[in-house]
Amino acid sequence: MPTTRGQQRNAEMEAALKLFFSSPRFAVAGASSDPAKYGHKIFAWYLQHSLPATPLNPRCSSVTILNRQHTTVPSPTALQDPPASQYSLSVITPPAVTKTLLKEAKEAGIPAVWLQPGSFDAEILEYAKANFQAAIGGDGGRGSEGWCVLVDGEEGMRLAGREGSRL
Numbered sequence: 001m002p003t004t005r006g007q008q009r010n011a012e013m014e015a016a017l018k019l020f021f022s023s024p025r026f027a028v029a030g031a032s033s034d035p036a037k038y039g040h041k042i043f044a045w046y047l048q049h050s051l052p053a054t055p056l057n058p059r060c061s062s063v064t065i066l067n068r069q070h071t072t073v074p075s076p077t078a079l080q081d082p083p084a085s086q087y088s089l090s091v092i093t094p095p096a097v098t099k100t101l102l103k104e105a106k107e108a109g110i111p112a113v114w115l116q117p118g119s120f121d122a123e124i125l126e127y128a129k130a131n132f133q134a135a136i137g138g139d140g141g142r143g144s145e146g147w148c149v150l151v152d153g154e155e156g157m158r159l160a161g162r163e164g165s166r167l
Contacts, residue, residue: 098119
């Protein structure tokens with residue numbers, strides 16, 4: 001029985017989710033100490049799921065999340081120990097910032113990116129899909145606004161066989 005375009009897209013996204021969550025470490029671009037911002041909520045999600053995560057924010061040296069201070073790095077190219085190739089990158093930045101960020105992530109060797117709703121436009125999504133082994137973003141997922149770590153992350157962990165303990 002032939003597959004439909006929707007089934008093919010779902011299979012591609014499942015493969016991308018699996019690859020994304022197979023990384024040993026995660027970086028969160030746009031991490032923030034402000035609990036009202038998604039950069040805070042998403043970094044906290046990684047911590048709550050016992051996933052090793054590093055906050056990226058060029059404007060501050062640390063962020064406070066879950067009552068704990070976390071040292072930030074300014075960009076993907078600053079991920080050096082372990083090297084950037086060991087990270088998947090969650091992006092919660094405005095599209096104008098995301099475009100430059102993705103070029104830096106590619107240069108650093110990051111294999112997989114997750115573009116949160118509001119962090120990209122059609123051109124940026126196309127760039128991500130063409131330049132990374134896995135790029136998650138755009139229409140789909142269980143939420144009404146597209147693929148979101150907060151909504152779809154646990155499914156990605158399951159697909160990767162990664163059962164993180166939830167704090």
